[in-house]
Amino acid sequence: RLRMKQQNCKHSKDITLTLINTADPDEWDLLLLQEPYIYPDSTLTSASAKWFPLYPICPPGKTPRSTILVSANISSNTFEQARIPSDTVTSISIHVVGGTIEVYNIYNPPDSDTALHDLQNWLQRHPPTASSSNIWLGDFNKHHPLWTAPEDSDRCHRSNSDLMLQLLASYGMSLSLPPATPTYQSDAHGTWSTIDLVFTDANLGDRIISCTTSHTDRIPSADHLPIHTILNTEIVLAHREPRRNFRKVDWEKFQTTLCSVLEVEIPDAPNAKPDSPAALDEFVLKLTSSIQHTIQKHVPQSRPTEYTKRWWTPELSTLRKKYSSLSRLEFQARNTSLQQQFLEHRNRARNEYNAAVKKAKQGHWKDWLENISERDVWTAGKFAKNPLTDGGRTLIPTLHRKDQTGQLLATFDTAPTKAKALAELFFPPRPVTLPA
Numbered sequence: 001r002l003r004m005k006q007q008n009c010k011h012s013k014d015i016t017l018t019l020i021n022t023a024d025p026d027e028w029d030l031l032l033l034q035e036p037y038i039y040p041d042s043t044l045t046s047a048s049a050k051w052f053p054l055y056p057i058c059p060p061g062k063t064p065r066s067t068i069l070v071s072a073n074i075s076s077n078t079f080e081q082a083r084i085p086s087d088t089v090t091s092i093s094i095h096v097v098g099g100t101i102e103v104y105n106i107y108n109p110p111d112s113d114t115a116l117h118d119l120q121n122w123l124q125r126h127p128p129t130a131s132s133s134n135i136w137l138g139d140f141n142k143h144h145p146l147w148t149a150p151e152d153s154d155r156c157h158r159s160n161s162d163l164m165l166q167l168l169a170s171y172g173m174s175l176s177l178p179p180a181t182p183t184y185q186s187d188a189h190g191t192w193s194t195i196d197l198v199f200t201d202a203n204l205g206d207r208i209i210s211c212t213t214s215h216t217d218r219i220p221s222a223d224h225l226p227i228h229t230i231l232n233t234e235i236v237l238a239h240r241e242p243r244r245n246f247r248k249v250d251w252e253k254f255q256t257t258l259c260s261v262l263e264v265e266i267p268d269a270p271n272a273k274p275d276s277p278a279a280l281d282e283f284v285l286k287l288t289s290s291i292q293h294t295i296q297k298h299v300p301q302s303r304p305t306e307y308t309k310r311w312w313t314p315e316l317s318t319l320r321k322k323y324s325s326l327s328r329l330e331f332q333a334r335n336t337s338l339q340q341q342f343l344e345h346r347n348r349a350r351n352e353y354n355a356a357v358k359k360a361k362q363g364h365w366k367d368w369l370e371n372i373s374e375r376d377v378w379t380a381g382k383f384a385k386n387p388l389t390d391g392g393r394t395l396i397p398t399l400h401r402k403d404q405t406g407q408l409l410a411t412f413d414t415a416p417t418k419a420k421a422l423a424e425l426f427f428p429p430r431p432v433t434l435p436a
Helices: 013-022 114-125 150-157 162-170 251-265 277-298 314-332 339-370 374-385 415-426
Strands: 002-008 030-034 051-054 066-071 079-082 089-096 099-107 132-139 196-200 208-213 227-231 399-402 408-412
Touching: 002 099, 002 132, 002 196, 013 030, 013 314, 013 339, 030 099, 030 132, 066 089, 066 099, 089 114, 099 114, 114 162, 132 227, 196 208, 196 227, 251 277, 314 339, 399 415, 408 415
Parallel strands: 002 030, 099 132
Antiparallel strands: 002 227, 030 066, 051 066, 079 089, 089 099, 132 196, 208 227, 399 408
């Protein structure tokens, strides 16, 4: 299955951090963010090492208005980013059995066709193929009777959806989210509308398991509901070798065991003098085997790290669930005399949650600095001096080899081919003749 969660983050750091701390990468393969928080004077959002962040190819002077976070559980050999020149459209191609799934994460600003023009220009130059399936998700900021509730028909008259309808028809895209599903609540008026949408082509139509909004996962302060889309398709997961935790080693026992093993495997180890290449290879093999045997016996395996930030607490999870529950009640009471009462309860829960987040972050880092260990002093120094990062898992982009004229000779888009290309670059063959 391919499991996708989309969320408009309202440019809010708190909303973006809550999403990262509540979306389990074992449960979601893609997080599709519209209006993500971007750190000042940068083009970076906030992520964690459990996700590969993909950013749009922004024109100069622009900051990302859509991003995709790919779960690190997915093999990086199975996906690649489409380099669409846009700050509002981010796209990823996922290789599956029988073809590819092209996922487009779209944020179209209100009263404009900015993202739609970017999408149109890209698709004209890179039209879908017979083996590709397409899904468009995001915040479109458009109203039309195809997806807008009948009681909100007046909004359709004020919304120019001509280009969007043209694109949907040209590329055979159909609405997958049930029509008239409320997705956005106005902060100013408390009214609901449908502007977050999901469209799929005919190749994906019968693969949709579900496509729904989630009040249970509504994030405090967010004015958009998350949309969960699940496709029936197989994706390739990454193979992770277990890691050893060398911080938990009893080094006296380690040394004792290693010496005992070496006495058996290489009795004359301290004075050994291999007299041939074969003898040297055998010596190195036995030494390596002895060390590996000792590591397996005395170095415990590392436990998988949590996907949440260091400062996240169970209390915050409880407060978020409390907010989501009150938000659902307020939604159910919309257009009734009880809505205002539930809205006030929900807003108090939101303020309580936001205050708790601020307190948890400040308290964690204050305690950490006050009780810092000698080893963590270096970590603190790195935090203070290193350039800003998004905290996400790094991904080597597709590599290209060109000749002196700029002609493309080869492309390397999988981990093995990238590794081979870099090895050949950094470790060229030995010259036939060496200088005297």
